[in-house]
Amino acid sequence: MRIAVPIKQVPETADVKMDERTGTMMRDSVEAIVNPLDLYAIAAAIRIRESLPAGECELVAVSMGPPSAARALREAIAMGIDSAVLVSDKAFAGSDTWATSYVLAAAIRKLGPCEMIICGERATDGDTGQVGPGIAAWLDLPAVTYVGRIESVHDGLCRVRRLVADGHELLDMSLPGLLTVVKEVASPRLPTLGGKLRAKQVEIPHWSAGDLAVRPDRLGLDGSPTRVVKIFRPTVTRRCHKVAPTDQDAIDAAAGSLADALADRGLL
Amino acid sequence: MNQARHSGVWILAEQSAGHVEPVSFELLARGTALAERRGAELTAVILAGRLSDRELGELIARGADRVIAVESPQLEHFLLEPYAACLGELIARDRPEILIAAATTTGRTLMPYVAVKAGAGLTADCTELDIEPGTGNLLQTRPAIGGNILATIKTPRRRPQMATVRPHSTRPAPYRACPYRAGPYQAGSDRTGPHRSDGTGRIERFSPAVSMLAGGVRRVGFVPIDEQRTIEDAEAVVVVGRGISKPGNLPLARSLAKALGAAIGATREVVDRGWLSYSHQVGLSGKTISPRLYVGVGVSGSVQHLAGMQTAETIVAINNDPDAQIFKVADFGIVADLFEVVPALTEALGRRRTGGQQNAG
Numbered sequence: 167m168r169i170a171v172p173i174k175q176v177p178e179t180a181d182v183k184m185d186e187r188t189g190t191m192m193r194d195s196v197e198a199i200v201n202p203l204d205l206y207a208i209a210a211a212i213r214i215r216e217s218l219p220a221g222e223c224e225l226v227a228v229s230m231g232p233p234s235a236a237r238a239l240r241e242a243i244a245m246g247i248d249s250a251v252l253v254s255d256k257a258f259a260g261s262d263t264w265a266t267s268y269v270l271a272a273a274i275r276k277l278g279p280c281e282m283i284i285c286g287e288r289a290t291d292g293d294t295g296q297v298g299p300g301i302a303a304w305l306d307l308p309a310v311t312y313v314g315r316i317e318s319v320h321d322g323l324c325r326v327r328r329l330v331a332d333g334h335e336l337l338d339m340s341l342p343g344l345l346t347v348v349k350e351v352a353s354p355r356l357p358t359l360g361g362k363l364r365a366k367q368v369e370i371p372h373w374s375a376g377d378l379a380v381r382p383d384r385l386g387l388d389g390s391p392t393r394v395v396k397i398f399r400p401t402v403t404r405r406c407h408k409v410a411p412t413d414q415d416a417i418d419a420a421a422g423s424l425a426d427a428l429a430d431r432g433l434l
Numbered sequence: 435m436n437q438a439r440h441s442g443v444w445i446l447a448e449q450s451a452g453h454v455e456p457v458s459f460e461l462l463a464r465g466t467a468l469a470e471r472r473g474a475e476l477t478a479v480i481l482a483g484r485l486s487d488r489e490l491g492e493l494i495a496r497g498a499d500r501v502i503a504v505e506s507p508q509l510e511h512f513l514l515e516p517y518a519a520c521l522g523e524l525i526a527r528d529r530p531e532i533l534i535a536a537a538t539t540t541g542r543t544l545m546p547y548v549a550v551k552a553g554a555g556l557t558a559d560c561t562e563l564d565i566e567p568g569t570g571n572l573l574q575t576r577p578a579i580g581g582n583i584l585a586t587i588k589t590p591r592r593r594p595q596m597a598t599v600r601p602h603s604t605r606p607a608p609y610r611a612c613p614y615r616a617g618p619y620q621a622g623s624d625r626t627g628p629h630r631s632d633g634t635g636r637i638e639r640f641s642p643a644v645s646m647l648a649g650g651v652r653r654v655g656f657v658p659i660d661e662q663r664t665i666e667d668a669e670a671v672v673v674v675g676r677g678i679s680k681p682g683n684l685p686l687a688r689s690l691a692k693a694l695g696a697a698i699g700a701t702r703e704v705v706d707r708g709w710l711s712y713s714h715q716v717g718l719s720g721k722t723i724s725p726r727l728y729v730g731v732g733v734s735g736s737v738q739h740l741a742g743m744q745t746a747e748t749i750v751a752i753n754n755d756p757d758a759q760i761f762k763v764a765d766f767g768i769v770a771d772l773f774e775v776v777p778a779l780t781e782a783l784g785r786r787r788t789g790g791q792q793n794a795g
Contacts, residue, residue, distance in 0.1 A: 202719055264549060264556065290718050291579065293741075294558035296546035299514070303550035308650030309514055311543040314712070325654070329713060330539045331664045332450075335511070336655035343650055349719060350712045391555025396586040397578070404749070408767035410756060411775075420768050421778035424750065425786050427766060431748055433670065433727045434694070434786065 167218075167281040167341075169211045170274045171227045171247060172301065173204040175238035176291040200238045203286035205245075209352035210345075211284050212246045214319050224248050226280075228273050230258060230266060236370050244357035244365040251277070255374040260387025263292070267300025269385065272378040274305065282324070283344040287312060298346035308343040314350035439529055440593040443469040446521070446535035446544070447480040447493055447501075454480065454489050457536040459606030462497040464563055464599055466607055468532060468572070469629040471565040475499045476629050479524060481517055483510030487616050487637060494614045494635030496607040499627075502619055504640045508647045512540045515649030518547045520642045525552055527621040530594045532572050534563065537598035538666070549596050555589030556596040559722070561603045561745055572597065581741045601666060602724040603745060659713060668697035670727040673716055673743070674709075675701045677732020677753060677772055681709040686776050687731050693783040699723065701739050717742035732772045735760030752776065 178197040200208075208227070215223040227242040227250040229235045239250035253273045261269065274280055283302075288295035295311075302309035314329040319341075328335040329348055339345075357365075375385060383389055407427075411417045428434050445465040447458035462478065469476035478498040480490070482505055490501045504520045521544065525533070535541035537559045549556035561584075562575035571588045572595040578585040589595040614635035622638075665671050672691040678684065684698075691698050700710040702717055716723055718738040728746035733739065735751070735758055743749070744763045751764040752775045761767045768775050 262555070263546065263558075267546070267550060293578070293718075293722075294546075295542050296549075296556060296558055299543050299546040300550045302514075303518070303547040309543075309547070310651060311514075312539050327657075328539075331666045333656055333658035335653060336657065338652045338654055340650040348712065349715070391549075391553070391589050391592040392557060392587050393590060394585050394587050395573070397583050398586075400577070400581075400584050404763060404765050406751075406761050406764045406767045408756075408761055408764075408769060410769035412770075414774065414778075417768075417770055417774050418778050418782070420770070421775060421782040422785075424766055424768065424779060425782040428727065428748070428750075429786060433748055434783065 167222065168224045168226060168277065168279065169214065169282045169284060170277060170280045171204070171207050171211050171225060171242070171284050172270050172274070172297070173208070173227050173229050173238060173242055173286070174201045174289045175199070175229060175231050175235040176201045176289050198234065198238065200241050201286055201289045201291075203288060203290060203349070205286075205354035206347050206349055206351050207284045207286045208242055208245055208247060209355050210316055210347050212355055213352050214282070214316065217319070226250065226277055228253060228270060228277070230254070230261075230269055230273070233372070236372075239370055240365040240368075241357065243368055244361040245355040246358065246361055249368065250370050251373060252370050253373045253378070257375045257382070257385045260390065261385065262390035262392045263294050263296035263300055264392070265384060265386065265390045267297045268304055268389075269378065269380060270297065271301045271304030272380045273373060274301065276373070276378060279342070281341045282319070283307070283342075285344065285346045287346050287348050295346070298344060302344040305344070308339050309345070310337050310339050310343070311346045313345045313347045316345070316351060437591075437593055440531040442475050442477055442528065442530045442532075443472060444477045444479055444530040444533045444594070445498075446533065446541065447478045448536060448538065448540055449480055449482045449485060449489075452483070452485060452489065454485070454492055456606060457538060457601050458493065459496050460601065460604050461534055461536060461599060462493065463604050463607040464534060466497040466629065468563060468565060472531065472570060473628045474531065475627055477502060477528075477530065479504070479521065481509045481520055483507050490637045491614055491635075492609070494612050494637070495609050498635060499629060499631075500622070500636045500638065502638050502640055504642055506642055506647055509642075511653050512544070513649055513651050513653065514543055514547055515651065516642075516647045517544050518551065519646040519648075520640075521548050522551050523642070523646060524640070525594060533594040533596045535598050537600050541598045545596055545598050552594070553592060554594050554596050555592045556598070557587045557589075558598050559600050560597045561600050563597060563599065571595070577745065581744050600722070600724050600745065602669070602726065602747075665697045665699045665714060665716065665721055665723050669725055670694045670696035670729070671699045671716070671723055671725045672696045672729045672731060673699035673701065673733055674704055674731050675733030675753075676703040677734070678704065678709075679732075683773070684709065686773070690729065690731070690776050690780045690783075693780045693787075694727065694729065696727070696729065701733055701736075730760050730764075731776060733760050734758045735763070752779075
């Protein structure tokens with residue numbers, strides 16, 4: 167079986183610069199890493215491969231991004247992913263989640279039959295969590311989100327635990343299907359020595375819009391339904407009322423006035 | 435797309451075990467404001483096994499002109515494909531202009547799937563919604579890049595305009611008894627009037643076709659978590675940071691949480707050490723929460739943590755480091771040893787409660 171793992175390269179810190187005109191991120195200015203939440207998807211996929219007889223399961227990472235995103239794919243290979251494809255074209259620039267999931271779905275279709283697609287829950291930069299379910303919709307696949315554990319994968323069925331607000335749902339999904347996973351699902355893999363060697367040598371195919379069965383009017387900024395019209399700094403309305411009591415009496419007094427202040431705000 | 439053919443504001447209400455979830459009432463508050471601005475009808479859509487008129491009537495009492503209840507035993511619990519098929523069918527028939535849902539595990543899963551199928555634009559996790567003067571477009575504002583900036587997004591050419599809304603980012607719509615009549619679903623965009631035009635509400639029940647209920651996922655069980663309140667639902671959350679030092683000190687925070695009626699959350703360090711489970715984790719790689727009250731106990735306030743909690747209504751920080759980043763987003767800060775402050779605060783809250791009861795008596 168083949169498992170596709172869509173991953174995203176994201177800025178390392180939360181402090182990235184924005185292009186004030188287009189409202190899109192300026193990705194060149196900071197160090198780029200594999201989206202931390204995608205590491206759980208990579209680890210979950212590797213764990214499934216390890217549970218199957220050798221050679222029965224192939225893991226393919228797919229990323230849409232600038233040519234430099236190939237580095238994120240090499241990192242995924244160093245961690246144990248078998249092969250990778252970079253989907254990159256100027257025509258994709260400015261894509262929102264609708265257009266991004268469209269292109270990733272087209273790329274996954276081109277890989278050939280995939281029994282599973284495993285995504286991170288969301289990317290730490292865009293923070294939407296919309297691309298995973300979006301890919302499932304484009305491919306007409308069943309999907310389970312917020313998966314905290316993959317119990318089993320066999321006979322065209324996978325049993326998972328889905329983490330919801332008040333507990334775990336136990337769900338059976340027929341394959342092919344898509345999962346988005348959360349941190350509990352598996353521990354991230356460290357790059358191995360062999361993996362690093364392979365990551366250096368392996369060739370990463372580069373697919374552009376012309377290589378995919380996509381409609382030009384669904385790509386990039388122009389093909390995206392949503393538009394960023396304004397970005398702005400939140401106005402800081404909080405002024406911290408800070409006290410530093412030094413003895414027990416002062417601490418009791420500070421605790422008492424805090425309780426009063428919370429009551430005044432109707433919070434108790 | 436002929437945008438003039440789309441009208442009406444819809445909210446996606448949620449239910450659990452036959453009861454409407456309170457987050458639905460927050461959506462009704464948002465929806466009422468938008469419907470008034472657009473001079474349009476406000477419709478609440480809810481998918482369920484079966485809901486009583488009384489439960490559905492509360493959606494009307496809190497602002498809906500019309501409730502569409504999609505009912506089938508297969509819809510008792512959220513499953514993506516049948517929920518998406520039913521919602522997609524209603525969108526195709528009624529052509530709403532705006533559709534908002536809560537940014538819950540359900541809303542964040544269902545809405546992107548439906549948006550792709552409907553060719554609609556979707557904005558995640560909004561904290562503000564407004565109508566653009568002139569164009570009438572929905573302006574969707576959300577925190578981006580870890581909450582350091584806000585982005586306003588619109589969907590100029592596609593309908594419906596879809597958004598998920600961060601839970602607790604607004605107060606629930608108030609309850610005002612309102613008469614209603616109940617009947618079967620009637621596709622209705624052509625008879626949509628302005629919000630609250632005739633002073634009565636309508637409950638319309640829709641029985642989906644068997645083909646809409648198909649899907650590749652089956653629910654075979656459920657394991658509830660043992661916490662009484664989850665951090666996403668709770669109005670108040672006490673978050674434990676590394677300053678708590680060891681798991682043996684957790685009862686201190688639990689007593690404070692009990693006094694506040696709060697759920698227990700944790701920073702990533704605390705979860706990574708195994709002191710609390712992942713379902714408690716607040717921050718960029720955990721949950722984003724927006725409770726009315728956040729109390730950080732021994733939380734330093736990493737950028738990643740702040741991204742997950744800084745839209746809370748009131749933020750209290752207790753930390754012995756005066757330079758801790760958490761104080762930058764806090765309303766109230768106590769710089770002192772948490773092992774002294776937390777018991778004192780718990781006691782002060784307990785005193786208030788007994789004092790309050792005496793006054794009331």
